[in-house]
Amino acid sequence: MNLRIAARFLVELLLAACAGCALASAAADLLAPEQAFRFSATLIEPGLVEVRYRIADGYYMYRDKFRFAAIPQSAGLGEARFPPGRITDDEFFGRVETYRGELVIRLPVKRAGGFTLKVVSQGCADVGVCYIPVTETARLVPARMSGEAVRSEGDAPKLLLRLQDAAPSR
Amino acid sequence: MKNTGQIALLVLAAVSALAAGFWLHPWNSGGVPESGDVAQLMAASLPDVEGRSQALAQWQGKVMVVNFWATWCQPCLEEIPEFVRMQKKFGSQGLQFVGIAIDHPAKVREFAAKHHMNYPVLIGEMEAIELARVSGNELGGLPFTVILDRKGQLIGTELGGLNERKLATIIRSAI
Numbered sequence: 001m002n003l004r005i006a007a008r009f010l011v012e013l014l015l016a017a018c019a020g021c022a023l024a025s026a027a028a029d030l031l032a033p034e035q036a037f038r039f040s041a042t043l044i045e046p047g048l049v050e051v052r053y054r055i056a057d058g059y060y061m062y063r064d065k066f067r068f069a070a071i072p073q074s075a076g077l078g079e080a081r082f083p084p085g086r087i088t089d090d091e092f093f094g095r096v097e098t099y100r101g102e103l104v105i106r107l108p109v110k111r112a113g114g115f116t117l118k119v120v121s122q123g124c125a126d127v128g129v130c131y132i133p134v135t136e137t138a139r140l141v142p143a144r145m146s147g148e149a150v151r152s153e154g155d156a157p158k159l160l161l162r163l164q165d166a167a168p169s170r
Numbered sequence: 171m172k173n174t175g176q177i178a179l180l181v182l183a184a185v186s187a188l189a190a191g192f193w194l195h196p197w198n199s200g201g202v203p204e205s206g207d208v209a210q211l212m213a214a215s216l217p218d219v220e221g222r223s224q225a226l227a228q229w230q231g232k233v234m235v236v237n238f239w240a241t242w243c244q245p246c247l248e249e250i251p252e253f254v255r256m257q258k259k260f261g262s263q264g265l266q267f268v269g270i271a272i273d274h275p276a277k278v279r280e281f282a283a284k285h286h287m288n289y290p291v292l293i294g295e296m297e298a299i300e301l302a303r304v305s306g307n308e309l310g311g312l313p314f315t316v317i318l319d320r321k322g323q324l325i326g327t328e329l330g331g332l333n334e335r336k337l338a339t340i341i342r343s344a345i
Contacts, residue, residue, distance in 0.1 A: 030309055092247045128245035128331045129311040132272060132299060
């Protein structure tokens with residue numbers, strides 16, 4: 001008897017709790033940017049860097065927000081080669097190109113020795129949240145032919161101004 | 171005896187369910203920060219679009235809706251026309267929107283004029299990002315909105331878009 005009352009009490013509480021779940025914003029389940037946009041960079045052959053982003057389902061990145069820099073600058077980065085993205089007409093931004101899923105960007109480089117690559121990127125989630133720009137850092141060494149990706153979010157705000165300066169005006 | 175054990179188990183499950191319900195409470199999708207963190211927001215001063223320093227504390231005594239946004243953030247822009255309407259509708263009842271743009275002053279000025287923003291907009295970069303973080307925005311996502319009552323106490327945070335219905339529910343008891 002008591003057990004039945006307790007069980008009914010439990011069901012009611014669960015229903016009350018679930019009203020909370022149903023109303024909870026989808027933004028509560030958001031991934032951290034480093035999980036939403038998984039970065040790696042590799043020197044695939046002398047003079048050619050491959051930057052790869054594995055973009056989680058429900059997230060996308062903007063082509064015109066990417067910025068690349070080499071340290072030292074004398075490493076001589078060439079122009080990044082992007083695959084064709086999805087082009088949409090945005091109410092506020094006009095024509096924008098975005099990427100989902102796997103994104104591979106190729107980046108020519110003149111330097112034969114090792115150097116540090118910095119990549120600024122910016123993306124959003126379909127639930128209606130955009131992340132502040134993030135800077136990724138990778139040390140690229142030809143001998144090992146592999147990049148050690150080191151995330152350095154602390155750099156993002158510093159690079160934000162430059163990113164905004166370079167953003168196309170609407 | 172067996173029943174007592176089962177009841178205890180049920181009560182435990184019920185308490186967990188309740189806790190989950192509170193944890194998933196809709197107006198705290200950005201997580202509830204400590205009150206001290208909101209104090210940091212209320213103690214902050216940031217430049218407005220004309221470059222004049224503005225203290226957040228000047229609006230204390232009103233129900234404040236502090237919205238972190240940027241012109242490069244599309245979901246942020248979508249909700250601003252609704253904020254402009256709400257400021258007009260509820261301003262006389264003591265509702266005060268304050269925008270904090272993580273952006274360039276020129277871009278913010280242009281957008282604010284074009285969209286007839288009728289509430290103050292402050293500008294910040296690292297400091298604004300940090301204020302959003304200590305106010306409960308761990309992921310660095312935008313838009314992010316912090317709602318404070320007339321005493322400057324936190325009554326809600328929202329990561330992602332807010333509409334009038336959702337916001338009206340949060341401010342109902344404070345206004």
